[in-house]
Amino acid sequence: MPLTLLVGTAALTLVGYADSTRAVPKPHRAGSPSVTATGVSTATGTSGRDSATAPSLLDPRLPIDSILVEKSAHRLSLFQRGRAVRTYMVALGQQPVGDKVRRGDMRTPEGRFLIEARNPKSRYHRALRISYPDAAHRARARALGVSPGGDIMIHGLPPKQAWVGAAHRDFDWTEGCIAVTNAEIEELWSAVPVGTPIHIKP
Numbered sequence: 001m002p003l004t005l006l007v008g009t010a011a012l013t014l015v016g017y018a019d020s021t022r023a024v025p026k027p028h029r030a031g032s033p034s035v036t037a038t039g040v041s042t043a044t045g046t047s048g049r050d051s052a053t054a055p056s057l058l059d060p061r062l063p064i065d066s067i068l069v070e071k072s073a074h075r076l077s078l079f080q081r082g083r084a085v086r087t088y089m090v091a092l093g094q095q096p097v098g099d100k101v102r103r104g105d106m107r108t109p110e111g112r113f114l115i116e117a118r119n120p121k122s123r124y125h126r127a128l129r130i131s132y133p134d135a136a137h138r139a140r141a142r143a144l145g146v147s148p149g150g151d152i153m154i155h156g157l158p159p160k161q162a163w164v165g166a167a168h169r170d171f172d173w174t175e176g177c178i179a180v181t182n183a184e185i186e187e188l189w190s191a192v193p194v195g196t197p198i199h200i201k202p
Contacts, residue, residue, distance in 0.1 A: 057085040064191050067115070067198040069178060071096060071108060074169065076154070076178065078191060086191075088184050091169045093176040099202075100132070100176055102141055103149035108176050108200065109137065115154075115196040118189070125156030125182045126189050130198060154178045156185035 058078065065079045071092060078086040093100075093108040100109035109132045117129040133141065133148035141148035155177055157168060162182050173179070178200075180188065 057083070058187075058191060059085070060191070063193065064196050067192065067196060069108075069198065069200040071110070071200065071202055076180070078188075086187075088180050088188075089166075089169050091174060091179040092172045093174050094172055096172045097202075100137065100149060100152075102144065102146040104175075105149070106175055108174075108178060109133070109152055110200050110202055111136070112197065112199050115192055115194055115198060118194060119153070120189075122153070122155055124153070124158055124177075124179070124185075125162070126185045127153040127155035127177075128185075128188060128192060129153050130178075130200075149176065152176055152178075154180065154185070154188060156180060156182040 057080075059080055062080045065082060068077045068079065068084075069075070069090070070077075074090050074092065074096075076088045076090050077084045094106040096108065098107055099111070100107040109130075111132075111134060113131040113134060115128050116131040119127040119129065130152045132152040133150060137148045156162075157164060157179070161168075165181055168179060168181070
């Protein structure tokens with residue numbers, strides 16, 4: 001069985017009821033450029049490697065100022081004192097393009113939010129809850145007569161699929177959440193306090 005099919009099948013089981021028509025494969029190729037913590041372009045490795053694009057500059061003595069998620073790049077960056085200090089590659093909702101509008105649209109929301117809670121007993125190892133929906137998303141959903149949805153998290157992988165590791169990023173498989181590996185959510189869990197601003201860009 002080809003690795004992409006094997007990984008895809010495993011990744012699809014992470015959401016429990018998705019099938020192959022609802023997963024969005026992402027192009028991953030060695031040597032693709034990314035912006036490092038120093039702002040210098042570098043090459044990322046394959047999905048089987050650590051997702052960080054540069055050695056960590058994270059200082060555990062300092063608070064995290066903010067989080068930036070760039071959906072088009074599938075990249076999450078942590079900032080301290082205005083400088084990017086740690087970068088992760090992520091998987092997004094199964095419909096990765098566009099802002100979240102309603103419950104069940106499988107999109108990851110866009111905008112400025114906060115990390116509003118922490119769940120140490122998440123089905124996805126650990127989870128940091130994002131303060132979606134905000135007032136603007138509620139108003140838009142109300143005008144459309146729909147629910148804006150909720151329960152948007154940064155989370156890891158469920159226990160039975162933890163072995164997939166970094167290869168989970170080969171597909172956008174969540175229902176709108178931002179997914180990292182379990183090792184990465186442990187690092188985020190230690191570094192990111194409740195109240196941290198998070199900006200999710202297209």
